[in-house]
Amino acid sequence: MSVVFLTIDTLRDFLGNTNGSRGLVPTMGALHAGHLSLIERAKLENDCVVVSIFVNPLQFGQGEDYLQYPRDMESDRLACEQAGVDVIFAPTPEEIYGAGQLTKIIPPEAMTAGLCGRSRVGHFTGVATVVAKLFNIVKPHRAYFGQKDGQQLAIIRQLVKDLNFAIEIRDCPTLRMTSGLALSSRNQYLDSEQLSIAVSFYESLKLAESAFLAGEIDSKVLIYVVKSYLSPQVVLEYLELVNAETLEPVEKVQTKSMLAIAGRVGNTRLIDNIILNID
Numbered sequence: 001m002s003v004v005f006l007t008i009d010t011l012r013d014f015l016g017n018t019n020g021s022r023g024l025v026p027t028m029g030a031l032h033a034g035h036l037s038l039i040e041r042a043k044l045e046n047d048c049v050v051v052s053i054f055v056n057p058l059q060f061g062q063g064e065d066y067l068q069y070p071r072d073m074e075s076d077r078l079a080c081e082q083a084g085v086d087v088i089f090a091p092t093p094e095e096i097y098g099a100g101q102l103t104k105i106i107p108p109e110a111m112t113a114g115l116c117g118r119s120r121v122g123h124f125t126g127v128a129t130v131v132a133k134l135f136n137i138v139k140p141h142r143a144y145f146g147q148k149d150g151q152q153l154a155i156i157r158q159l160v161k162d163l164n165f166a167i168e169i170r171d172c173p174t175l176r177m178t179s180g181l182a183l184s185s186r187n188q189y190l191d192s193e194q195l196s197i198a199v200s201f202y203e204s205l206k207l208a209e210s211a212f213l214a215g216e217i218d219s220k221v222l223i224y225v226v227k228s229y230l231s232p233q234v235v236l237e238y239l240e241l242v243n244a245e246t247l248e249p250v251e252k253v254q255t256k257s258m259l260a261i262a263g264r265v266g267n268t269r270l271i272d273n274i275i276l277n278i279d
């Protein structure tokens, strides 16, 4: 049975009476199999699993989909229940930010200047701020994040290091549909034609991966491979090869590099990435 808490105080009272290790899976809800894979891993590694469900207004910019973002608490609660989640934390924005928040956590400029940070100004400040707050509220031993949001993951790792959170960050592989499309709550916005266009994100990244495995390490060539296969109906926002940890652009694949893409299919903005590892 998953216990639901809407307030910080009641959650803290409850957690104060639990023993053993605690795993946190931060989400914005509209749970799908990708989220559930994080939960499954957290279950394996912790005595108590906390899932937070919070559509964080601070990480949405003007004109973004904060109001339209899918919300379905009852179906999320059932999914958590079936996955064996112990605790759901589902606060309101008022509960998290009060009347007039706030101290904000601003991630390093070098990590937010590129990729999603270029068009989503302030997004990662919103992410870092809410994640730091969730870490302080839940006090987990481990926290689980998806590789699908590769820039977010790198920024959270940096935050944990810089602010000395005693939390192990676990990165979890991207779960995909059989077509290869990365599962995302925003896939709900796509109709069937758009879904087939969106599949070209991963197909083109896989082609670049094949080229890399055949010996190609030049970013320009790998990017060319993706561009030449990507559906022309995708409005490309960025396509970059970066160091997966520092997020600095690289000209050649290094030890752990991330080939990351963002683009629009219709009005829906989608992201994906693959890790290319020289080892």
Ligand code: AMP
Pocket (backbone or CB within 6 Å): 026, 027, 028, 029, 033, 034, 035, 037, 038, 144, 145, 146, 147, 148, 149, 172, 173, 174, 175, 176, 182, 183, 184, 185
């Ligand atoms: P969100 O609800 O979109 O904020 O995502 C919550 C967490 O789930 C983040 O750490 C995401 O990276 C992760 N996540 C989202 N989609 C997937 C996926 N397809 N596979 C694995 N993890 C995912």
